[in-house]
Amino acid sequence: MRAKAKLYPKEAARLLREKPGVREAVTGATLHFERNRLKAYAEVPIEEWRERAKAVKDHVLTHLDHYLELAERRLRENGVQVHWAETPEDAHRVLREVVHRRGVKRAVKAKSMLTEELGVNPLLESLGVEVYETDLGEYLIQLLGEPPSHIVGPAIHLSLGEIQKLFHARFGTPLDASPEALAQVARRVLREAFLSAELGLSGANFLVAETGTLALMENEGNIRLSTSLPKVHVAFVGIEKLLPRFADLALFLPLTARAATGQRLATFVSLIQGPAREGEEGPEEVHVVLVDHGRTALLHDLEAWETLRCLRCGACLNACPVYRQTGGHPYGYVYSGPIGAVLDPGLLGLEEAYPLPYASTLCGACYEACPVKIPIPRLLLTWRHRAAEEGLTPSWEHGAMRAFRKVMESPALYRLFSKGLRGLPLPQDLLPLLRAWTEGRGPLRPSPKPFHELWKEVADGR
Amino acid sequence: MRVALFITCLADQFYAEAGVAAVRLLRALGVEVDFPEGQTCCGQPAFNAGYWDEARPLAKRTLEVFEEAEYVVLPSGSCASMVKNHYPELLPGNREALAMAEKTYELSQFLVRVLGVEKLGEGLKGRKVAYHHGCHALRELGVREEPLLLLQNAGAEVLPWEAWEECCGFGGLFSVKLPEVSLAMADRKLATLPEAEVLTSTDAGCLLHLSGRMGKKGLGLRVAPLATLLWEAYAG
Ligand code: SF4
Numbered sequence: 116m117r118a119k120a121k122l123y124p125k126e127a128a129r130l131l132r133e134k135p136g137v138r139e140a141v142t143g144a145t146l147h148f149e150r151n152r153l154k155a156y157a158e159v160p161i162e163e164w165r166e167r168a169k170a171v172k173d174h175v176l177t178h179l180d181h182y183l184e185l186a187e188r189r190l191r192e193n194g195v196q197v198h199w200a201e202t203p204e205d206a207h208r209v210l211r212e213v214v215h216r217r218g219v220k221r222a223v224k225a226k227s228m229l230t231e232e233l234g235v236n237p238l239l240e241s242l243g244v245e246v247y248e249t250d251l252g253e254y255l256i257q258l259l260g261e262p263p264s265h266i267v268g269p270a271i272h273l274s275l276g277e278i279q280k281l282f283h284a285r286f287g288t289p290l291d292a293s294p295e296a297l298a299q300v301a302r303r304v305l306r307e308a309f310l311s312a313e314l315g316l317s318g319a320n321f322l323v324a325e326t327g328t329l330a331l332m333e334n335e336g337n338i339r340l341s342t343s344l345p346k347v348h349v350a351f352v353g354i355e356k357l358l359p360r361f362a363d364l365a366l367f368l369p370l371t372a373r374a375a376t377g378q379r380l381a382t383f384v385s386l387i388q389g390p391a392r393e394g395e396e397g398p399e400e401v402h403v404v405l406v407d408h409g410r411t412a413l414l415h416d417l418e419a420w421e422t423l424r425c426l427r428c429g430a431c432l433n434a435c436p437v438y439r440q441t442g443g444h445p446y447g448y449v450y451s452g453p454i455g456a457v458l459d460p461g462l463l464g465l466e467e468a469y470p471l472p473y474a475s476t477l478c479g480a481c482y483e484a485c486p487v488k489i490p491i492p493r494l495l496l497t498w499r500h501r502a503a504e505e506g507l508t509p510s511w512e513h514g515a516m517r518a519f520r521k522v523m524e525s526p527a528l529y530r531l532f533s534k535g536l537r538g539l540p541l542p543q544d545l546l547p548l549l550r551a552w553t554e555g556r557g558p559l560r561p562s563p564k565p566f567h568e569l570w571k572e573v574a575d576g577r
Numbered sequence: 578m579r580v581a582l583f584i585t586c587l588a589d590q591f592y593a594e595a596g597v598a599a600v601r602l603l604r605a606l607g608v609e610v611d612f613p614e615g616q617t618c619c620g621q622p623a624f625n626a627g628y629w630d631e632a633r634p635l636a637k638r639t640l641e642v643f644e645e646a647e648y649v650v651l652p653s654g655s656c657a658s659m660v661k662n663h664y665p666e667l668l669p670g671n672r673e674a675l676a677m678a679e680k681t682y683e684l685s686q687f688l689v690r691v692l693g694v695e696k697l698g699e700g701l702k703g704r705k706v707a708y709h710h711g712c713h714a715l716r717e718l719g720v721r722e723e724p725l726l727l728l729q730n731a732g733a734e735v736l737p738w739e740a741w742e743e744c745c746g747f748g749g750l751f752s753v754k755l756p757e758v759s760l761a762m763a764d765r766k767l768a769t770l771p772e773a774e775v776l777t778s779t780d781a782g783c784l785l786h787l788s789g790r791m792g793k794k795g796l797g798l799r800v801a802p803l804a805t806l807l808w809e810a811y812a813g
Binding site: 566567 | 584586588589590591592593595597600601612614615616618620622624625626627628629630631632635638712713715716717743744746747748749750751752753754756757758759760761762765785789790792793
């Protein structure tokens with residue numbers, strides 16, 4: 116997917132103006148997830164879980180070469196074909212080869228953010244392959260030609276009414292069809308696709324190095340079908356998704372489910388251990404594509420590497436009051452919300468993602484929610500610092516900050532400014548800031564006298 | 578006991594009476610209050626916006642201004658957190674920064690944790706109060722119970738408010754860099770506001786933003802910094 120992160124401020128404003136329904140839908144859905152998460156966290160010693168999960172992830176990330184080699188060996192022993200993809204093009208090459216060799220006409224695809232990152236759908240379409248997103252939400256946005264709005268709930272920004280309209284136009288269902296009836300229709304279409312597809316695509320929630328096991332979590336059953344019915348299964352796995360031991364799943368599966376949706380465990384968990392053996396049903400070929408796409412570079416960034424602990428659970432999005440106003444689209448990249456604001460600069464480069472670290476009030480709700488304790492507010496500060504250092508911030512802003520520093524460095528100037536605030540004209544540099552403030556909130560009304568003047572009165576009257 | 582009051586620039590300019598209230602309250606509780614001359618801003622706006630080079634000199638001079646203080650008390654959660662949590666980050670290896678972090682408190686936190694005061698008086702009897710948890714007070718300083726305890730023990734009815742722990746959308750530069758989002762956040766917060774007589778919080782920035790927004794929307798509700806209400810709790 117091409118990043119449009121640069122447009123964030125404009126797009127966020129436009130969306131709020133033009134599509135107020137999105138705000139309503141997203142706020143409703145995220146608050147629902149958030150309440151469920153809080154309940155689910157409260158049932159377990161969550162601080163211990165978070166601490167342990169963080170420690171496991173830190174261990175695996177700081178010994179990544181070792182675990183990647185181990186995973187590759189185990190996967191091969193299990194009969195899986197392993198590929199390394201440093202770039203999206205590398206990943207495309209693997210897919211192209213499979214499509215040509217197996218004469219693939221139709222592919223079913225389980226929801227995966229990494230495949231969005233790699234642009235798998237446009238590639239397959241360019242090869243003449245029909246792709247079906249099989250996750251219901253993902254299918255909806257595929258029909259609309261939109262990118263996902265949320266890591267876990269891609270269609271979180273749509274209201275029931277919009278989905279009814281979409282299905283009415285596509286499949287002729289009544290405009291007041293129930294959600295169940297709509298799901299029935301989707302199921303019918305997708306079932307047909309499952310049975311006829313030659314290729315199944317998926318991502319992975321985890322890859323266990325010790326056993327070469329792919330772990331996939333879902334609630335709809337479509338991943339199971341995507342990875343078991345077609346003759347070929349290709350899984351794209353970010354290299355940060357590794358876990359050392361099989362036993363680690365006992366922590367990470369319930370923790371991720373609790374963080375994401377407030378469930379104790381996902382409805383379906385698939386543990387994939389290679390292609391079908393003699394006499395078994397299942398795919399003849401399983402491919403695992405280990406994808407870098409900027410991750411190694413981020414891992415070597417001493418101030419930002421912790422971002423890679425991310426489990427893509429979406430809890431930080433649900434907790435984020437900024438995300439709630441607009442959903443994910445204005446962020447302009449696959450990963451939106453608080454994690455997007457710190458992951459996108461890491462993966463795309465800060466220049467590409469520049470405004471995103473500013474898409475936060477630093478309220479800290481994301482950090483509180485994150486199951487692996489990624490210090491998102493601290494990372495936001497780091498990226499902002501770099502943005503200012505690299506001169507990416509607007510010059511009026513830098514000017515205003517310099518003026519601010521000048522004033523605050525000198526008590527005499529500060530007192531002069533204080534007088535100015537109560538009558539004299541303000542410095543030019545501050546004007547755009549002031550206008551942006553007063554438009555929605557009315558004029559600033561300073562106290563009749565500042566405290567530093569009142570102090571003299573209080574001090575004398577003791 | 579001697580306390581140095583760090584009024585912080587926003588309160589100095591926009592909520593000066595909160596400073597007076599803090600001074601009166603501390604004195605009434607037997608604390609001597611200084612107002613070190615030469616204090617201006619803690620540097621938070623520049624720091625949060627990424628301009629660490631602009632923030633650093635302000636942090637350094639704040640350290641100098643408060644060097645002699647036994648305790649530093651602020652009527653502002655976010656500035657207190659700036660001093661406590663971010664000065665050591667902004668000035669790595671700086672001992673004065675660590676020393677100042679140790680002795681710095683938000684006002685209600687100081688009253689409860691250091692002075693051990695849990696009841697100020699009964700001056701808020703029957704008053705319906707909506708309390709907004711400033712994010713940095715809540716999540717960076719861990720100030721959750723203290724203000725509520727002091728308000729309730731003074732007879733105030735702190736009203737249940739679904740969104741009281743949600744960010745109001747101020748966020749310093751955020752409020753002018755992304756004004757539409759900031760206002761949408763304020764609106765969401767205000768849409769759930771209970772019918773109170775007064776809205777209060779530890780942070781001047783949040784209050785300035787919320788009261789401005791309420792004014793625009795024609796919501797006539799008194800907005801008062803926590804320090805002001807705590808003085809009313811004491812003095813009646
Ligand atoms: S940053 Fe944390 S909360 Fe957000 S998606 Fe990643 S793991 Fe989940």
